[in-house]
Amino acid sequence: MDIIKKLRFGYFPNEKNRVWTMCQCALKLALLASEEAEKSGLTDEQFYINFEDALNLISVKDHSINSEQTKDFEKAINSFIADSK
Structure with a gap:
């Protein structure tokens, strides 16, 4: 079964x-993506910059409030997704 379905359902x-497992998977994938981008010389590509921006927004988000950070995060995610099309 697909790991995403397992994590979600x-x-x-x-x-x-369940959430701990999600965090572990996300961190391992982020580290792997970073290593691969460095090996391939892709860290200056816009999609990778957008990826790092989205990770940064997650790391500094104030989880106790719903604020402008949510809009910034959604903008960063949408920018990252737009690069995949």
């Missing part, structure tokens, strides 16, 4: 374990 003993 269950197969975990509790919600904390």
Whole structure:
């Protein structure tokens, strides 16, 4: 079964374990993407810059409020997604 479906719909003993697993997968993929972009000389490409911008916005988001950060994050994600088309 697809890992994304497992992460989204269950197969975990509790919600904390499910979210912890998501965090582990996301971090490992981000590290792998960074290593591969460096090896391939792609760190100056706009899609990679947009990717790093989106990660940065996640890392500094104030989770206690819903603010302009959400709009900035959505803009960064949409910019990253637009590069894949």
